[in-house]
Every structure is written in C-alpha cells, then in structure tokens.
Amino acid sequence: xxxxxxxxxxxxxxxxxxxxxxxxxxxxKLEERDDEIEDYVKLLRPLLKGWDLDNIFLYGHxxxxxxxxxxILLPDLRETAEKQSIDVDLLEINCSSANTSYQSxxxxxxxxxxxxxxxTTLSINKPELxxxxxxxxxxxxxxxxxxxxxxxxxxxxxxxxxTLGNNTELLYQLTRAQxxxxxxxxxxxxxxxxxxxxxxxxxxRVKDTLCExxxxxxxxxxxxxxxxxSRRADQAFxxxxxxxxxxDLCAALASRDRGSARQAIRLLRKAAxxxxxxxxxxxxxxxxxxxxxxxAEDVIERKQVTTxxxxxxxxxxxxxxxxxxxxxxxxxxxxxREIYEYYKTIANDxxxxxxxxxxxxxxxLEMCDNGILKNVTPDQRGRGxxxxxxxxxxxxxxxxxxxxxxxxxxxxLSKLRETVR
Numbered sequence: 001x002x003x004x005x006x007x008x009x010x011x012x013x014x015x016x017x018x019x020x021x022x023x024x025x026x027x028x029k030l031e032e033r034d035d036e037i038e039d040y041v042k043l044l045r046p047l048l049k050g051w052d053l054d055n056i057f058l059y060g061h062x063x064x065x066x067x068x069x070x071x072i073l074l075p076d077l078r079e080t081a082e083k084q085s086i087d088v089d090l091l092e093i094n095c096s097s098a099n100t101s102y103q104s105x106x107x108x109x110x111x112x113x114x115x116x117x118x119x120t121t122l123s124i125n126k127p128e129l130x131x132x133x134x135x136x137x138x139x140x141x142x143x144x145x146x147x148x149x150x151x152x153x154x155x156x157x158x159x160x161x162x163t164l165g166n167n168t169e170l171l172y173q174l175t176r177a178q179x180x181x182x183x184x185x186x187x188x189x190x191x192x193x194x195x196x197x198x199x200x201x202x203x204x205r206v207k208d209t210l211c212e213x214x215x216x217x218x219x220x221x222x223x224x225x226x227x228x229x230s231r232r233a234d235q236a237f238x239x240x241x242x243x244x245x246x247x248d249l250c251a252a253l254a255s256r257d258r259g260s261a262r263q264a265i266r267l268l269r270k271a272a273x274x275x276x277x278x279x280x281x282x283x284x285x286x287x288x289x290x291x292x293x294x295x296a297e298d299v300i301e302r303k304q305v306t307t308x309x310x311x312x313x314x315x316x317x318x319x320x321x322x323x324x325x326x327x328x329x330x331x332x333x334x335x336x337r338e339i340y341e342y343y344k345t346i347a348n349d350x351x352x353x354x355x356x357x358x359x360x361x362x363x364x365l366e367m368c369d370n371g372i373l374k375n376v377t378p379d380q381r382g383r384g385x386x387x388x389x390x391x392x393x394x395x396x397x398x399x400x401x402x403x404x405x406x407x408x409x410x411x412x413l414s415k416l417r418e419t420v421r
Contacts, residue, residue: 013279013286014241014272021236021269023262030072031231031261032224033065036217040069043213044077047153048084053188055175055210057161059196060217062369063260066192067159069217074155074190081153089151096160096313096366100355101170103131105139108156112146140173141182148184155188162195163313163366165359168206175209194369195362219259225251228261229268237272242288246271249293258369270296301371305393308370309401315355316363317402318346323364323373323389324398333376333388336361364389372398 019025030037043056058066074090081088093111098104110128129142147154156174164170171191177183191198191212199207199214220228229247250271254264271292279286309320322342326334340357347354354360364387367373374392391398 014237014276014288016238017236018269020232021265021272023266026068026071028072030065030069031228032220033069033217036065036215037069037073039215040073043215044073047077047086047088047188048081050086052186053153053155055189055191055212056215057191057193057199057212058215058217059193059198061219061258061260062194063258063262064217064219065261066217070157070190070192074157087152088155089153090155090157091147091150092157092159094159096163096316098313101164101167101173102136102139104158104164104170105143105173106131106134109139109143109146112150136169144177144182147187151185153186153188155190157190157192159192160194160366161191162193162198163359163362165362166201166203166356167359168202171202171210172206175206175211179209195365201358220255220261220264221259222248222251222255225254225259225261225264229264232265233268236269237288240287241272241275243290246288246290246293249290253293253297257371266300267293267296270300274299301393302397305372305397306401308372309398312367313363315347315352315360316366318350318352319343319360319363320367320372320398321346321402323391324395324402327391327395327398332390334390335386335388336364337386339364339389361387368392 040056040058044053047053058070060066070092078088078090091108091112093104093107095104098107106129113126113128126146129139158170161171171189174187174189177187189210189212196216199210199212202210226247229250233242233247247268250264250268253267254260257263268288271288274292274295275286275288278292309317312320319339322339322345323332323334325342326332326339331338336357340360343360344354355363364373364375368375368389371392373389375387376390377387
C-alpha cells in the first residue's frame with residue numbers, strides 16, 4: 001500500500017477553498033478600507049484629466065492594506081486611462097530586497113526589462129544588469145533611458161521604501177530627473193512605508209523635491225477584522241464548521257497585536273488546517289474550536305519567526321545576528337548604538353560595507369513589526385530616550401532558524417553561531 005492510497009482526505013470536512021485564505025489572495029475589493037480607497041482615488045484621478053500626479057506616500061503597519069490597495073487601484077487606473085488614449089505604465093519593486101539606492105535602481109532597471117511584477121507591462125529588450133560593477137551615473141542614465149522608452153506617464157511603486165534609510169539618492173535622482181532633462185516622461189512615485197517617521201528624517205534636499213501627499217492606513221479594529229474574516233470564512237469553509245465565537249477570537253488576537261488582516265487570516269487558516277487534520281484522522285466531521293485557534297497561534301508564532309528569519313535581506317540578518325549575540329550574553333535590552341556597533345563588526349567579517357546607523361535602525365523597526373524583535377523603551381512618548389530592543393521570541397528559536405540558513409549571500413555563519421551558543 002502506498003503512502004497516498006488512503007484517499008479519506010478527499011472527503012468534505014471543513015475547508016472548501018483554501019485559496020481565499022492564502023497570503024497572495026487579492027480580493028476584488030479591499031475590505032473595510034472605503035475611506036482610504038476614496039482618498040487614494042482622489043489622488044490618482046487627475047491623471048485621467050491629463051494632469052501630472054503628485055508623489056504619494058502610504059503609511060501604515062504591515063497587513064493593513066497599503067500594497068493591496070495599490071495593486072487593486074493602479075491596474076484599474078491604467079485600464080481607464082488607456083480608454084482615454086492616455087499612455088501610462090506601472091513598475092513595482094520592494095526596496096527591502098535591495099537595501100541601497102544603487103541596488104534599488106538596478107532592480108528597477110531589471111524589473112522593467114524582465115516584466116516579472118504583475119503590475120508591469122514594460123517591454124524593453126535589453127539585458128539585465130548585475131548587482132554591482134557599474135558607475136552610479138551609468139545606472140541612473142540607463143534607468144531614465146528605459147523609463148523614457150516605456151510610456152508618457154510612469155508610476156513607480158516603491159514598497160517598503162523606508163528600508164532605504166538615509167540612503168535616499170534614488171529618491172533624489174527620481175524627483176530631479178525631469179528638472180535635469182534626463183527623463184522624457186511624467187513620473188509619479190508611490191512610496192509604501194511601515195515607518196511613520198520616514199519622511200521626517202529624510203535629507204532636506206530630498207524633502208524639497210519630493211513634494212508628496214501622504215495617505216495613512218490605520219490598523220484594523222476588531223470589528224473590521226470580524227467582517228473581513230467572516231467574508232473569507234463564508235468562501236473558504238463548508239457551512240457550520242466553526243464554533244460560535246471563533247471568528248471573534250481570531251479577530252481579537254490579531255487586533256491586540258498590530259491590527260493586521262494578514263495576521264488574522266493566517267490564524268484562521270492554520271486553525272482550520274489543524275481541525276481538518278483531526279477530522280481526517282478520526283473520520284468524523286469536526287469543527288474549528290478554540291483549542292485549534294490557540295494551537296494555531298503557537299504554531300504560527302514559531303513558524304513565522306523561523307520563516308521570517310530565513311527570508312530576511314542580508315543586512316537585516318546581520319542586524320539580527322548582532323542582537324542575538326547580545327541576547328546570548330544577557331546584554332539585552334540593548335540600545336540602537338550598541339546593536340549597531342556589533343552589526344558593523346559582523347558586516348565587516350562577511351566583507352560587506354555596513355549600512356548607516358539609520359539604515360540599520362530601519363531593519364530593527366521592520367523586525368519589530370514582524371514580531372522578531374520588540375522595542376522595550378520605557379515611556380516611548382518621551383523624547384530623548386534611547387530606543388532599546390530585545391528578541392520577541394525564544395533565543396533557541398532564533399538560533400535554530402539561523403542554523404537552517406541557506407542564503408547564498410551568507411557563506412558561513414558557524415563562527416557567529418559559536419558565540420551565540
């Protein structure tokens with residue numbers, strides 16, 4: 001008998017359609033964000049009159065709808081514009097995978113040439129650029145040349161733009177391109193940021209040229225998450241497979257943390273999977289119970305940290321290694337400057353130029369947002385108090401995640417793991 005000969009798992013128990021609970025599922029309409037969508041539409045509508053768009057920056061924590069709203073509205077905007085013979089194209093990158101302006105510029109070029117992002121319809125028949133080895137001026141000249149060939153109106157989406165930190169040359173170059181007669185197209189930047197203070201700490205020369213409009217996406221409230229989860233559950237599950245209060249519980253757990261719809265949906269999905277597995281094992285119709293939600297919360301926290309660490313950009317891993325070493329030495333909570341000094345040593349050990357302190361701090365903030373770290377600064381409303389950070393997950397979990405690291409960017413972590421051990 002083969003491992004998969006038992007087909008009892010094909011019986012109908014709890015989950016009818018897993019796809020609507022997947023992270024990549026994109027609803028046709030962004031739920032519980034009517035006010036933000038309306039404001040967003042007002043900012044984009046001038047394009048349909050042939051007017052230039054202001055640069056737009058979206059602020060809000062992870063999982064509150066910033067990127068989803070952008071991916072819903074902009075293709076619709078492009079389609080409407082095309083009906084009016086307005087030439088517009090879209091290009092999206094995530095800055096966290098590049099970390100620097102130079103690498104982000106190269107990523108923009110390569111995305112334009114490869115058309116790998118779902119928003120992109122650019123078609124430029126040129127070879128990719130490697131990540132390094134080109135003079136900065138050449139990189140920007142090629143970027144502006146590619147964009148000038150693409151369309152009369154270009155909208156660039158820079159997701160997690162805050163991860164650029166103080167390395168904001170890309171923003172400066174993009175906002176000055178038309179003034180310096182380097183770009184033969186109208187350009188609109190849409191920056192998506194988890195850091196509400198990102199703009200305040202930009203260099204003055206970037207602030208002066210950015211001229212952006214801000215749009216804030218607040219955390220979802222509990223009732224919002226109940227509505228979102230209820231609609232997903234109606235599509236994902238068979239009738240009558242959730243105990244009373246399960247949707248409320250998932251919403252409450254997510255709202256007390258970061259108010260993230262992504263987090264709430266992930267919790268409901270995992271609870272359903274645990275209940276489904278029990279149903280398959282017993283052969284009896286089960287339902288999703290509180291015990292499944294509690295177990296799912298524990299599984300997700302551990303798996304989320306492990307998976308999250310594996311997918312971290314290289315320099316974010318270096319920052320994590322720094323605070324992990326400090327934690328192993330019982331020197332946490334640690335101030336940003338203490339973590340930064342350790343981080344610089346690690347980056348140098350791996351032959352990398354360290355980021356600025358601001359850039360490293362952005363990685364600390366991102367890992368707090370992802371639940372890997374936490375900021376334990378007393379009375380965070382008070383100014384002048386140094387930020388202090390510590391692991392928000394067991395040290396052993398972080399070590400295990402690092403030990404399973406398979407990133408080609410990091411050749412050998414053994415010497416650092418020895419200090420952690």
